[in-house]
Amino acid sequence: MSPLGTGDLRRIFENLDKNGDGQVSLEELNWLLEKIGIHHSLGELELSIGKPSLDFDEFLFFYDSISSEETMRSGGVESRESSGGDVNQETDLAEAFKVFDLNDDGFISCDELQSVLSKLELWDERSGRDCNSMIRAYDTNNDGKLDFEEFKSMMSITIS
Structure with missing residues (x-):
């Protein structure tokens, strides 16, 4: 995953926050993840995040955590997905490529x-x-x- 700057992440956050309440709901976050080829149910997303919405600082933390996970995976560190991680990663990238x-x-x-x-x-x-x-x-x-x-x-x- 290409690292994004805080300004880019702020624009993404503001575009996701459709109602302008300073929070990105799990539905809004899941919409973005699906657009880039990452598919989770709302239940899975809520379990991993632990709350129904994120403020900007929490959104930054979420981005950092998924960026770190991708960095560990790409660097050869074993992930929670077992040895099938590279295949899943290739599939996720192929799906994202198809979006574009x-x-x-x-x-x-x-x-x-x-x-x-x-x-x-x-x-x-x-x-x-x-x-x-x-x-x-x-x-x-x-x-x-x-x-x-x-x-x-x-x-x-x-x-x-």
Whole structure:
């Protein structure tokens, strides 16, 4: 998982907090997780979090904990999922890749990236971000789009 800065996480939190109460409900959090290919029931999510909603600091802690878990998994540290973790991780990444690959051609273009980020309410035209530069940062063969291997690199996960 690519590390996000506090400003990025603040924008994600604010976009998830639809009613503006300073809390992200488990339903809102689960919606985001499903959009990026991580599927849990609300019951599982509530068991792991232990409460019905998160404030921003708790959201940061949640992000840090799932980032640490991914880092441990990608670094070869055995996770709770037994030796099938790499297979599950590859499957999760493939599902996430499919979310972005809208035309199912095996590549993520700038338009696809911007479209999905807009649907997730994580893209703001006023931010001045350029999806071409985002893609160029990980486009190792300079074809202007990301294939699955480049996507995995972007997600900073090494799968052996």
